[in-house]
Structures are given as structure tokens and as C-alpha cells.
Amino acid sequence: AQRVTQPEKLLSVFKGAPVELKCNYSYSGSPELFWYVQYSRQRLQLLLRHISRESIKGFTADLNKGETSFHLKKPFAQEEDSAMYYCALPTGANNLFFGTGTRLTVIP
């Protein structure tokens, strides 16, 4: 079955420290993976997608097919990065299977 797993519900890091939010997936084929973010009192929004190979707000994510992972990384965390982060995998024609999310807190 297609699914994503985010093993950490909560993650706290100090400002300026590196951050890595873990995502593992189960998918037969070449997956297209996304990271969505929800800042406090804001709606869920796309942060980045695997296919674009882009860096958004300093975040990057590399697809590792051997480890079936799509971890989200940022070398230096900022306070404004504090949010809820969801890894997501398309399971059909543009509908998404979301992980349970990781709440990132960046400590000043």
C-alpha cells in the first residue's frame, strides 16, 4: 500500500542549528513526493515538491530510493520555521496521502 511515515511528532531545535524532518515512504514505482507546511493560524500550503528539485525558504529534500526516504533539511533553522510539516504522496489523480506530521519548534 502507498503510504508515508513521519516518525517524529515533535522536533525542537535551537535557532541556527541544522534541522532534519524525516519522511519515509512506501510506493511501488517512482514516487512524486511533497512537503506541505502549516504555520500558526495559516492554511496548509505547499513547501516544496520532489520533481522541482528546488530550495524553498532554505529547505531542501532529496529523494533516496534506496532508503525510501524524502527527508526535509535546512542547515540553519530560523524562528519563523516553527510550524507543522507534512510529507505527502500522490495516491491517484492528484489526491494526496499525508503523513501524521511533525511539529517543529525553533528555540530562540
Added chain:
Amino acid sequence: ETGVTQSPTHLIKTRGQQVTLRCSSQSGHNTVSWYQQALGQGPQFIFQYYREEENGRGNFPPRFSGLQFPNYSSELNVNALELDDSALYLCASSRDLVSTDTQYFGPGTRLTVL
């Protein structure tokens, strides 16, 4: 820019009642998806509509139904409400059915079933 709106913001119902939630997609977006987000969980796919026809369904019973209208609005209807239906309901619109299309989410409707 996200132009997806949802109404109402909050809703309280009792078990056995019926509820209709509404969503207005971004203009030009032919696809709308509905998700249920229980407390502490990620959004879970309910169903999707494309050009007014259901195009996919998650693991939800038939008492969850929907409609999509030509004016980019849509509805989620839930009959015979159960306590476990208490959740945040999100709609998301996208341009078409391409899996890499960005989905734009609304702010959600929080439903409480007593």
C-alpha cells in the same frame, strides 16, 4: 495566491444529524478534493471531483457525499453524523488532474459532533 474559501468556519451538530460544508475553489481550477483531519493526524483523503464528476474516493462510507458545481463551488455532505466525524474538514483545489499540480487548501471547517 490562494483563493480557496470554506464555510462555515465552525459548526456544532448532534449525532444522527446531517451537515453540508461548502467550498469555493480558485477560479479556473477544475479539481476539488476534500480531506478530513482528525486531531493530531494528517489530512485524510475523502473524495475528489473533476469537472463535476467524482474522480476518486478514499476509505470513507457512502454517508459522505459531495457535489461540484460549474461555478467552482462544491459541497461535502455527511449524513447520520457520528461522534468520530468530529474533525477539521479541508477542501483543496487544483487546476487539473496532473499529480504534480499544486493543491491549494482552504482554511477548513471545524465540525464538532456532540
